Amino acid sequence: MAHTIPDPASDRIQLVPVPALSDNYIWMAYSDSHAIVVDPGEAAPVQGLLDRYGLALDAILLTHHHGDHVGGARELQARSGATVYGPAREQLPVCDHRLEQGDAIFLENLDLRLEVLDIPGHTAGHIAYFGRMNQGKPLVFCGDTLFSGGCGRLFEGTPAQMYDSVSKLRALPLDTLVCCAHEYTLANLRWALQVEPGNDALQEWWKAAQGLRxxxxxxxxxxxxxERDFNPFLRTQQESVAKAARIQSGERLDSAVTVFAALRAWKDHFK
Incomplete structure (x- = not known):
């Protein structure tokens, strides 16, 4: 995927998903020749853009400890001197400031304040960063907790934890940009269409997403x-979603959490 980014000297924050590894995105935000990156699984794609556009890397934000999210952090910090932020309760290859819900960071050169949310489930200490950029536009860097049409696998947490975490993200402003870390959209939507085939918003996004890819x-x-319109994991209280989960699982599923757990098990085995 080729990269074209706007003028780095702009005083507006620009947001770029930088492809890495097989299907990761490293999010880069930059303004006035200063940049931050989120979850750099490898250093080379980031360093290439920094060099090409003359950007100084001020900060590296980590959401969780998996190698495809932290693998390039040490090298990038060594080359740039960037400050590394990450979750308080996870083992990381490098981290200057350990964060948990209630903390906030201010990235002065981007005039960007980010609040930390605890969103365990995919990993035990996973965090997200929520803030507002140009003219108050909200965004959230949510790592592997929420994807378009899906959510992260439960490697270290419980369905109840993950349900609470995605509910926390669901409660953010409707226009919040969801900056997740993988291009899983088409695979997720193929599954979501099995859950809720009559969802018009889902059908429209399926067509549009295919065109983009x-x-x-x-x-x-x-x-x-x-996502609230078509992502099954954010729609567990919709009867159409709950009914599909009950039929698939063969269980009563008498709460939003049990529906969520059944959806996650269904997705885990969907081919």
């Missing part, structure tokens, strides 16, 4: 409002 373009960021 056919052109080599990212499907991200999406928005919280859009």
């Amino acid at each position: 056919a052109q080599g373009l990212p499907t991200l960021p999406t928005t919280i409002g859009a």
